[in-house]
Amino acid sequence: MGALDWSRLTGLRLRARAVADGLVLGAHASRRRGGGVEFSGHRAYVPGDDLRLIDRRVMARHDRPFVRELETDTDRALWLVVDASASMGFRGERSRVTKLEYASVVAAALARVATATGDAVGLTVLGSPASITRPARGAVGFARVTATLEAARAAGDLSRDLAALDRALFPVAERARAGSVVVLLSDLVDVHEALMRRFLALATRRRVALAVRVLDREEASFPFSDPLRLVAVEGDYAVETNPDAVRAGYLAAIAETRERWQRGLVDRGGRFVDAATDGDPVEIVRAVLAAAAGGRSS
Amino acid sequence: MSFGAGLGLLVALGVALPLVAHLLRRRRTETRVFPPARLVPTATPAARSRAHLEDRALLAVRALGVLALAVLGAAPFVTCSRLALDRPGGSAIALVIVIDDSMSMRASAGGEPRFARARRSAVELVESLRDGDVVGVVAAGAPARMLVAPSPSRDVAARALAAMTPSDRATDLDAALTLAGTLARGAQQPERRVVLLSDLADGSDKPLDAPAGVSTWTPDASLAAALPDCAVVRALRRGRDVRARVACGRAEHAGERRVEVVGPSGVLGFVTLRRERAQDVEIVMSDAAPAGAQLTARLTGSDAIPDDDAAPVMTESGALSVSVVLGPSTGASERRVSVVEEALGALDETLALRPSFSVPEAPEALAPHAVVVLDDPPGLPPEARAALRGYVERGGVAVALLGSRAGSAILGNTLEPFVEGAVRWTTSAPKGSDEASLAGLGATAAGLLELAPKGRVLLDERATADATVLARWADGRPLVFTRRLGRGRVLVTTLGASLDESDLALRPAFLEILGRALSEGRARKGNLRSLVGARWEIAPSARVVGPSGPLPASDDGVLVPLRAGLYAVRAGDELEARVAEIDEREVDLSPRPAPPRASHQAAGATTSRVELSPYVAWALLALLALEAAVRLLTRSPAPRASAAP
Structure with missing residues (x-):
C-alpha cells in the first residue's frame, strides 16, 4: 500500500482517484483500439457520422442514408459485485481497514478507471440488504458507485441465504451485455456454496468473470501461536484449536479454496486475484485490469 | 504411627501449593473472531492437554509429593506387631x-x-x-x-x-x-x-x-x-446299629447337641448327647438305611473346629485274626495251648487266634489272617510255599520261628519264602547274643544277652542278603531278621519257640518279636482304623483318595494320613477302605x-519400632520419577487434528 494512509482519507472517491490516477488510462484505452465491433442496429444518418458506416444496401432500399450503429468495447459495462456480508467487516489487529473498506476502494478505483475510459459501471452489493446500482457512464456512474459503496455496511449472513445471493446476481446476469466484465470482490469466506456456481454462470456470452479474494493478513497467514477459540462471524460456529498444530491444514484449506475458484474461472476465461488488506490496492487494480484484458483477449 | 517431629506435618498444608500454582499457570483460552473459522481444523490445544494432565496426574503426584515431604519431615515411626528376637x-x-x-x-x-x-x-x-x-x-x-x-x-x-x-x-x-x-x-x-x-x-x-x-x-x-469343641472320634456300624464315640473338651460342650447318622437319603437316626466329656452312643437307624451306602455320623450345632464334627461310619470288623501253624511245642494228639498262642494272647487278648497244623495250600485261605506264625515248620511243600508267598506279597505278615525241625526238612520241602538256601540245625550255639546288634529290638532285647539255647539254625549267607537283622548271635550270625516281600513282610528267628530247645519264648524279647509282627499286620490289613499320623503300609503303586481328594502316589509304599476321615486305597483290583481317626485328647482345647x-x-523377643523415613524417602523419589515420566510423556503431545468442518 505504500505511503497511502487509508484511514486518514475521508472520501472513497478521493481514495479511488488516488488509486486510479496511478494507472494511466492507456491500459483500458488499448481495449478501445483492438476491441471487437458488433452490429447493434441502423439509424438515420446525421451529419458528422462516419461515412464509412453508411449502409449502402439499406440506403438503396429506403432511399435515404442509414448508418450502421455499432457496439464497441466502451459500450460494455463493468459490473462490480461487492461482498458486504458480515465477514467482510473483519479487521485484524494489525490491519487498518476492514476487508469491505479495502474491497470498496478497489471497486471504486476500478469504477474510476472504467468511467474515465467511457465505460458504464454497475454495482451490486452482496449483503443484507442487497443494493444494485444500474450501469452508468461518466461521473454519474462513478458517483453512484462510490455513493453506494460508502453506504454499504458489513452485515448479513450469506452462508445460508441463497435468495439474497440470487437477488444480487440475477440483475447482473440479466443486464450485463456480452463482453461485460464482472468483478467479484469477496473474502469467499462463509459464502453460500452456490456462489461459485452462480458467479461462474455469469461468464457466458463473452462476459468476463473476475474474482478478487480479499483477506485480512491474519486470515491469509494465520499468525497465531497460543491456543485459541475461534468464532466465525457468520453462522453459529466456533472451534478450539492449537494454531501451531493446525496452521498447515488451515493454509492448505485457504489454498484449496483459491485453487477451486481459479480452476472454475480459468475454465470460463476468467481470472482469480488474491488480495490482502495490507497490500497496495493499486497493484490489485492493475492485476484486475490485466486479468480483464487477458479475459477479453482470450 | 508416631512422629519424632510432629510439627513437620505442618508442611502438609503446602499440599495446596501445586493447585494454586497450577491455577496461576493455567490460562484461559483466548476467544477471537475469525471469519474463516470453518476452515480451521479442530485440535485439542496443547495447553489444554497439559492442563488436563496436570489437573489429574501431575497435580496428584505433586500433592502426594508434598504430603510425603511432610511425613518425611515429621520423622515417622511405626510400632510393628512383627516378632523379632531381642x-x-x-x-x-x-x-x-x-x-x-x-x-x-x-x-x-x-x-x-x-x-x-x-x-x-x-x-x-x-x-x-x-x-x-x-x-x-x-x-x-x-x-x-x-x-x-x-x-x-x-x-x-x-x-x-x-x-x-x-x-x-x-x-x-x-x-x-x-x-x-x-x-x-x-x-x-x-x-x-x-x-x-x-x-x-x-x-x-x-x-x-x-x-x-x-x-x-x-x-x-x-x-x-x-474354646468349646466336640468331635465324632469314630463310628462303627453293625447291622442297623451305629456305635459312635464322641469326645468333648468339657462336659458342658456336649449340652443340647446330638449325633446324627446321615445317608444319601438324609438323617437315618440320631441320639442326644449326654453331658459327658467322652461317651459312646448307639444310634439305631431306621429301616430305610441302605445296606452298602457310605454313612456319616455328625454332630449338630457348632463349635471351634467344625472339621471334626463328622466321621465316616465304618462296618465293624471282627478281632484281628492270627493264624498259628503249630509246631513241636504242641502235639497234635494232645492239644494244648502253645507257647506261641500264649504269647500272642498276652499281647492282645482280643486277637482271634486260629491254630492249625499245616499251612493251607491256597492263598485265599490265608487272606483273612493279619499274621501267620509258623512254629518250627519242617519245611514247606511247594503248594504251601506258593500260598505263603502269595499271601505275603499281597500285604500279609508271616513269622517263621525256625527250630530243630526246620533243619531236618524232608526232601523237596524248603523254607521259602522265609529263607533261601540250606537250613541246618546245630547243637552248638554260642551263649547269648551280640549286644551291639540289639538296638533294633528296643529295651526288651537285653534279655537275649543271657540266651542259653541247646542249638540253633544256621543259614546260608544269602538268606539275609536283603534283610534287616534285628538281633545277632554272639558270633555274628543272624538271630532275628526281617525282610519285605511284595507288600508284606516276613520275620524270621533262627531259634524256635520250643522250651525244649531254648528259653527264647520265656524272654520279653520274644513278645517284642511277636508284637512287631502284630503291629505290621495291623498296619497292613488287620485293623483299618488308626490315628491320624500313624504310618500305613500300602502298595507302592496304590492310588489313594482321602477326605480332601486324591493323594500323591507313594514311592515307598508308606502313607501317613494327615486328615481324619475315610481313605480309599486301590491297588490293582483291590479296593480297601481305611479310616484315620483323631485322638480324642485333641478335642480338649484347654491350654496347658x-x-x-x-x-x-x-x-528373648520383642516387637519392633521401625522408622519409616527411609521408606517415605523412597516413595518421594518414586513420585519425583513419576512426575518426570509424566512430563516426558506429555512434552510433545501429538494433537489429533480432525477434518475441517
Whole structure:
C-alpha cells in the first residue's frame, strides 16, 4: 500500500482517484483500439457520422442514408459485485481497514478507471440488504458507485441465504451485455456454496468473470501461536484449536479454496486475484485490469 | 504411627501449593473472531492437554509429593506387631521354632486359623535372624518331628514353614520341647532359644516343662484360648446299629447337641448327647438305611473346629485274626495251648487266634489272617510255599520261628519264602547274643544277652542278603531278621519257640518279636482304623483318595494320613477302605500352663519400632520419577487434528 494512509482519507472517491490516477488510462484505452465491433442496429444518418458506416444496401432500399450503429468495447459495462456480508467487516489487529473498506476502494478505483475510459459501471452489493446500482457512464456512474459503496455496511449472513445471493446476481446476469466484465470482490469466506456456481454462470456470452479474494493478513497467514477459540462471524460456529498444530491444514484449506475458484474461472476465461488488506490496492487494480484484458483477449 | 517431629506435618498444608500454582499457570483460552473459522481444523490445544494432565496426574503426584515431604519431615515411626528376637548381648542366636500342626490349631485366633497365625509368627522370627544365627524347626503334631535341623540357612527354614500344612494330628508338646531343647543345646551359638508357637492344648493339664539350658518363649498368648469343641472320634456300624464315640473338651460342650447318622437319603437316626466329656452312643437307624451306602455320623450345632464334627461310619470288623501253624511245642494228639498262642494272647487278648497244623495250600485261605506264625515248620511243600508267598506279597505278615525241625526238612520241602538256601540245625550255639546288634529290638532285647539255647539254625549267607537283622548271635550270625516281600513282610528267628530247645519264648524279647509282627499286620490289613499320623503300609503303586481328594502316589509304599476321615486305597483290583481317626485328647482345647517365664519378653523377643523415613524417602523419589515420566510423556503431545468442518 505504500505511503497511502487509508484511514486518514475521508472520501472513497478521493481514495479511488488516488488509486486510479496511478494507472494511466492507456491500459483500458488499448481495449478501445483492438476491441471487437458488433452490429447493434441502423439509424438515420446525421451529419458528422462516419461515412464509412453508411449502409449502402439499406440506403438503396429506403432511399435515404442509414448508418450502421455499432457496439464497441466502451459500450460494455463493468459490473462490480461487492461482498458486504458480515465477514467482510473483519479487521485484524494489525490491519487498518476492514476487508469491505479495502474491497470498496478497489471497486471504486476500478469504477474510476472504467468511467474515465467511457465505460458504464454497475454495482451490486452482496449483503443484507442487497443494493444494485444500474450501469452508468461518466461521473454519474462513478458517483453512484462510490455513493453506494460508502453506504454499504458489513452485515448479513450469506452462508445460508441463497435468495439474497440470487437477488444480487440475477440483475447482473440479466443486464450485463456480452463482453461485460464482472468483478467479484469477496473474502469467499462463509459464502453460500452456490456462489461459485452462480458467479461462474455469469461468464457466458463473452462476459468476463473476475474474482478478487480479499483477506485480512491474519486470515491469509494465520499468525497465531497460543491456543485459541475461534468464532466465525457468520453462522453459529466456533472451534478450539492449537494454531501451531493446525496452521498447515488451515493454509492448505485457504489454498484449496483459491485453487477451486481459479480452476472454475480459468475454465470460463476468467481470472482469480488474491488480495490482502495490507497490500497496495493499486497493484490489485492493475492485476484486475490485466486479468480483464487477458479475459477479453482470450 | 508416631512422629519424632510432629510439627513437620505442618508442611502438609503446602499440599495446596501445586493447585494454586497450577491455577496461576493455567490460562484461559483466548476467544477471537475469525471469519474463516470453518476452515480451521479442530485440535485439542496443547495447553489444554497439559492442563488436563496436570489437573489429574501431575497435580496428584505433586500433592502426594508434598504430603510425603511432610511425613518425611515429621520423622515417622511405626510400632510393628512383627516378632523379632531381642539381643541384649548382641551375640548370635540358636533358635528352634516349635510349631504346632495338630488338629486343635484349626481353631481360630484373632479371626484367622491358629496354625496360619503361628506360621506367620514363625516366618517373622526367621526373617528377623541375622548372619551367624542358626534356626531349626520342630513340628509338635504327634509324633513330634524335626523338620529342619538347626542351620544358618533361613531359606531352608522358610521353605519348610511354607510347606507345612495344618493336620488332624494329636499334639505331643512334651516330646516336641524335648526335641527342640536337644537341638538347641547342640548348637554352638551362646544364645539358645526355643520359641513355642502352639495353643498348648494336648489334652493334658500338667504345666509344660521348659527344656533345660535354653530360653523358652511362647510369644503369642492369643493362640492359647480354651474354646468349646466336640468331635465324632469314630463310628462303627453293625447291622442297623451305629456305635459312635464322641469326645468333648468339657462336659458342658456336649449340652443340647446330638449325633446324627446321615445317608444319601438324609438323617437315618440320631441320639442326644449326654453331658459327658467322652461317651459312646448307639444310634439305631431306621429301616430305610441302605445296606452298602457310605454313612456319616455328625454332630449338630457348632463349635471351634467344625472339621471334626463328622466321621465316616465304618462296618465293624471282627478281632484281628492270627493264624498259628503249630509246631513241636504242641502235639497234635494232645492239644494244648502253645507257647506261641500264649504269647500272642498276652499281647492282645482280643486277637482271634486260629491254630492249625499245616499251612493251607491256597492263598485265599490265608487272606483273612493279619499274621501267620509258623512254629518250627519242617519245611514247606511247594503248594504251601506258593500260598505263603502269595499271601505275603499281597500285604500279609508271616513269622517263621525256625527250630530243630526246620533243619531236618524232608526232601523237596524248603523254607521259602522265609529263607533261601540250606537250613541246618546245630547243637552248638554260642551263649547269648551280640549286644551291639540289639538296638533294633528296643529295651526288651537285653534279655537275649543271657540266651542259653541247646542249638540253633544256621543259614546260608544269602538268606539275609536283603534283610534287616534285628538281633545277632554272639558270633555274628543272624538271630532275628526281617525282610519285605511284595507288600508284606516276613520275620524270621533262627531259634524256635520250643522250651525244649531254648528259653527264647520265656524272654520279653520274644513278645517284642511277636508284637512287631502284630503291629505290621495291623498296619497292613488287620485293623483299618488308626490315628491320624500313624504310618500305613500300602502298595507302592496304590492310588489313594482321602477326605480332601486324591493323594500323591507313594514311592515307598508308606502313607501317613494327615486328615481324619475315610481313605480309599486301590491297588490293582483291590479296593480297601481305611479310616484315620483323631485322638480324642485333641478335642480338649484347654491350654496347658506355659513353661515358667516363657511369656516374658526377657525370654528373648520383642516387637519392633521401625522408622519409616527411609521408606517415605523412597516413595518421594518414586513420585519425583513419576512426575518426570509424566512430563516426558506429555512434552510433545501429538494433537489429533480432525477434518475441517
